[in-house]
Every structure is written in structure tokens, then in C-alpha cells.
Amino acid sequence: MFLRSKIVSIATPLLLISQISFADWIKDATLQNESRTIQIRHQIHENPELGNMEFKTSALVQKELKSYGIEVKTGFAKTGVIGILKGQQPGPVMALRADMDALPIEEKTGLAFASKKKAIYQGKQVPVMHACGHDTHTAMLLGAAKILAANKDKVKGTVVFVFQPAEEGGADIDNFTQGDQIGSRKMIADGALSNPKPEVIFGMHVMSGMPSGHLYYKDGAILNSADNLRIQLTGQQAHGSMPWLSHDPIVASAQVINNLQTLVSRRADLTKGMGVVSIGSIQGGNVGNIIPEQVNMIGTIRSNSEEIRQGIIKQLPDMVQNIAVANSVKADVKITSYAPVTMNNKTLTNTMIPTLQAVAGEAKTHLLENNASASEDFAYYGKLMPALFVFVGATPPDQDMSKAAPNHSPHFIVDDATLKTGVELHVRFILDYPNVAQQVQQNWKAVS
Structure with a gap:
């Protein structure tokens, strides 16, 4: 703990x-x-x-x-x-x-x-x-x-x-x-x-x-503080050899994970404290030659500053939704609190x-x-x-x-x-x- x-x-x-x-x-x-x-x-x-x-x-x-x-x-x-x-x-x-x-x-x-x-x-x-x-x-x-x-x-x-x-x-x-x-x-x-x-x-x-x-x-x-995070990306399934027929949630999930880090490194005022956004679980697909329809991610948000915490909570859903739009997939984002x-x-x-x-x-x-x-x-x-x-x-x-x-x-x-x-x-x-x-x-x- x-x-x-x-x-x-x-x-x-x-x-x-x-x-x-x-x-x-x-x-x-x-x-x-x-x-x-x-x-x-x-x-x-x-x-x-x-x-x-x-x-x-x-x-x-x-x-x-x-x-x-x-x-x-x-x-x-x-x-x-x-x-x-x-x-x-x-x-x-x-x-x-x-x-x-x-x-x-x-x-x-x-x-x-x-x-x-x-x-x-x-x-x-x-x-x-x-x-x-x-x-x-x-x-x-x-x-x-x-x-x-x-x-x-x-x-x-x-x-x-x-x-x-x-x-x-x-x-x-x-x-x-x-x-x-x-x-x-x-x-x-x-x-x-x-x-x-x-x-x-x-x-x-x-x-x-x-x-x-x-x-x-x-x-x-x-x-x-600790806040729980769930992200679901839903796209369109297709054969791995024909990605142009898909809306790929795997590629979108990679962009989401990378961009989440900028909520701290580029958006948080680190003179006020610190913040962490970590994805601890990612699940999508079953085999290597099928682009799946859905990817599910579970993560955690941590901070020692209430101001930084609230900034992350407010900005994260919009960031994920915009990445989803850019990749022609749908995003469902849920954040729940464990403790301030x-x-x-x-x-x-x-x-x-x-x-x-x-x-x-x-x-x-x-x-x-x-x-x-x-x-x-x-x-x-x-x-x-x-x-x-x-x-x-x-x-x-x-x-x-x-x-x-x-x-x-x-x-x-x-x-x-x-x-x-x-x-x-x-x-x-x-x-x-x-x-x-x-x-x-x-x-x-x-x-x-």
C-alpha cells in the first residue's frame, strides 16, 4: 500500500x-x-x-x-x-x-x-x-x-x-x-x-x-489521493491483413496511454505538487491476425495536490474522447474516487x-x-x-x-x-x- x-x-x-x-x-x-x-x-x-x-x-x-x-x-x-x-x-x-x-x-x-x-x-x-x-x-x-x-x-x-x-x-x-x-x-x-x-x-x-x-x-x-479509471474504446473489427476495413481500438489505445502522460508532464503545474496517471490493465483481442472491436483499460490517478488532482480528472475525459474521434472509434470514460x-x-x-x-x-x-x-x-x-x-x-x-x-x-x-x-x-x-x-x-x- x-x-x-x-x-x-x-x-x-x-x-x-x-x-x-x-x-x-x-x-x-x-x-x-x-x-x-x-x-x-x-x-x-x-x-x-x-x-x-x-x-x-x-x-x-x-x-x-x-x-x-x-x-x-x-x-x-x-x-x-x-x-x-x-x-x-x-x-x-x-x-x-x-x-x-x-x-x-x-x-x-x-x-x-x-x-x-x-x-x-x-x-x-x-x-x-x-x-x-x-x-x-x-x-x-x-x-x-x-x-x-x-x-x-x-x-x-x-x-x-x-x-x-x-x-x-x-x-x-x-x-x-x-x-x-x-x-x-x-x-x-x-x-x-x-x-x-x-x-x-x-x-x-x-x-x-x-x-x-x-x-x-x-x-x-x-x-x-486515488481515483479509479476505466476506459473502453469501441471500433470496428477486421482482418489483421486489412486494417483499412477496421476502426482500430488497439492503435487508439496506444495513443491514449501515451497522451495521458502529458496530463502531468505538460498540463499540471508541478510547483503545486505531483501527479501520476497509470494504466495497469489493458485487454483487447484474442488472436494476432484479427483487429478487435473493443479494448478495455483500467488505471489509477494519484496526486498530493487537490488542484492537480481535479485538473487531471477534468481534462482526462476530453482528451480520450478527442483521441477516439481522431481514430474513428468511440470512447467511454469513467472515473470514480477512492480517496482524496x-x-x-x-x-x-x-x-x-x-x-x-x-x-x-x-x-x-x-x-x-x-x-x-x-x-x-x-x-x-x-x-x-x-x-x-x-x-x-x-x-x-x-x-x-x-x-x-x-x-x-x-x-x-x-x-x-x-x-x-x-x-x-x-x-x-x-x-x-x-x-x-x-x-x-x-x-x-x-x-x-
Whole structure:
């Protein structure tokens, strides 16, 4: 899901450090619960479930939350779960989010708790694996929920624990045409964040190629937008030896693919950010001596700039239609959204730097120079409230980071030692945010 980003190796100023609690009890509680957090992670990893089908994972989350004394709500996005913890001190409503779904990938890690499960994806039986670390996200948030519930006398305000399905897409629907029926969009549409309504949300993602115990952050764009693209070119079939009798969609498709690249290289203002248009699938014809009637292409559009993104989306259909006319074929172009740019609120990010450093230490807290190129539907939460999304190192520090199997690889692993980092960070987000809430909300209202 993610690609590595450059890191700025500069010291980060300690902002509002006097307001942040560095109480030793948080680390102690995290360590005391570490074995249980790892146990839950292994259980989920060994029993992965695809998007929209996380029934057992959802049941496990509900059972755990109830055992901590946390109010549980369901009925969101099919398998989504909301936990509500009311602190014993007045304060804001704050949300923490984890995703629960796995991927249609056959695991090849050789781990003792490796998945051997299979499930139905888009009508076909496939192997299933937690190849992006969502098992760790769920376990870390449960670990934090347990600690916060046991120390609710120290919590200022209300905590909303968001356990979201289908971040990677649904196994049982057409993700191109029904993308708004899964993941964060469906959680929001179903009222998961309505009662109570959070004023801020935090999320995190484990990342291969970054050492465990390290944290990575950036204000502004942290992940690209993602839009799905389908192009169908319909011409006239003819014998390959008589192309003058055809309207050739193969030749037209080649021109389309080449010209799509100019949407970025010649039309986008690259001082505003970056953009990518990639065609990942092209299907046309069956044999070499027949010019087919139709060619179908599937692709993706990515950008870290909303302005560049909207420019591509607006100009692409006209470009394809004009190329089609020039080649005497018909074009059908469809673009659907997966996620906008994932944006970290600047004020929230900067005021939380001391929190990150309290967890990982200043030397292991890194400012990213560039955003990651992949995308996340966490972005939709950031449209509603100030949001902060950070990366947690997943690779054992004694390994060569450049050789670590990436997220979405069948060899992808997460170092269990990093789970405590995520648990502690969730806890400290909740305990520290009330100290800067007024500043963050004032900024949010000023720019919204």
C-alpha cells in the first residue's frame, strides 16, 4: 500500500512541551499489556478476513471492548465497531481509528501464526493474508482502549474508538461503482461519528522499511489521493491483413496511454505538487491476425495536490474522447474516487510533535520530506475535523531496511516489538490533546 518517503534528518522543535505529560505510568501500563496485545495480533493475523467480511474480527473487537467496560455500538459499514469511553474529567470528544481488513494474498512469511485461510473475493476463492498490518492496527487500538478504560480518571473528555472495515476495498461488491458503500465513507454515512461527534481524529499505519520503535510524521499531505479509471474504446473489427476495413481500438489505445502522460508532464503545474496517471490493465483481442472491436483499460490517478488532482480528472475525459474521434472509434470514460489527499492538520501535527517524541524519543521521531505515494480512506475523516496520521516503523531494526518486504507483499512482516509503540502513542494522543485543543480548533475554524 505504501512506498517509502524521504526523511528530513533535522532536529524538530519541542512545541508546547510543558503541556505534555510524560508520566511513567503510561509506559509501564503499555509494557504490562504488551503480551496480550501481541496475542491478539497473532490471533487476528492467523484468521484474516477480507473487506466487508470481517465478522469474526468484529466480534473479537466487540468482546474485548465490552470486557474493558467500554460502550459498544455496531451497525456501521456492515462490520464496523464503535467504542465509547467517557473520561472522568471534562474535555473534548476525540477519535482513534484502526482498520481491520486483510488482502487477497497468499502468505509466504513462514511465521508460526501465518495465515492459511481462504475466502471468497469477487466471486472467486482466494488465499487471505494481513499483508498491510491491519491486524496490528486493530490490536494496538484494543491495547490502548484497555489502558485508557483502566485509567479513565485521567482522561479529559470522551474517546471514540473507530474500528473500520474495508479500507482495502470490499470483497463482495464492485469497488469501482460502489466505493462509497465501504470503508470510512460508509462509516461516516452510517453515523458512526455522529453521537458523540469527535472534534479530532488520530490514525497510524505500520510501515515496512522503517525500523520498529520509530515514528514518522509530516504536516499537510501525508498520502496521495486515488481515483479509479476505466476506459473502453469501441471500433470496428477486421482482418489483421486489412486494417483499412477496421476502426482500430488497439492503435487508439496506444495513443491514449501515451497522451495521458502529458496530463502531468505538460498540463499540471508541478510547483503545486505531483501527479501520476497509470494504466495497469489493458485487454483487447484474442488472436494476432484479427483487429478487435473493443479494448478495455483500467488505471489509477494519484496526486498530493487537490488542484492537480481535479485538473487531471477534468481534462482526462476530453482528451480520450478527442483521441477516439481522431481514430474513428468511440470512447467511454469513467472515473470514480477512492480517496482524496490525506491531509494532516498543520497545527495539530506541530502541537503533537512532543507527544511523538515522548513515545519514541527525539532521535527516533522523524520528519518526512515527502508524502508517501499510496492512498488511504482515512482522508475522509480529515475532511470533517482536524486529523493526524502517522507512520510506525514495522521492520526489525537489525535488518536491512532497503531489503524489507514491502506492505502488500506475501513476505511482509511486522516486528511485534513495535506494537507497544502504537499502543502508547494512541494513549498519549488522548491524554495530551486536551491541552492543545483550543489552539487546534481555533485554527481549524479559521481555515475551514
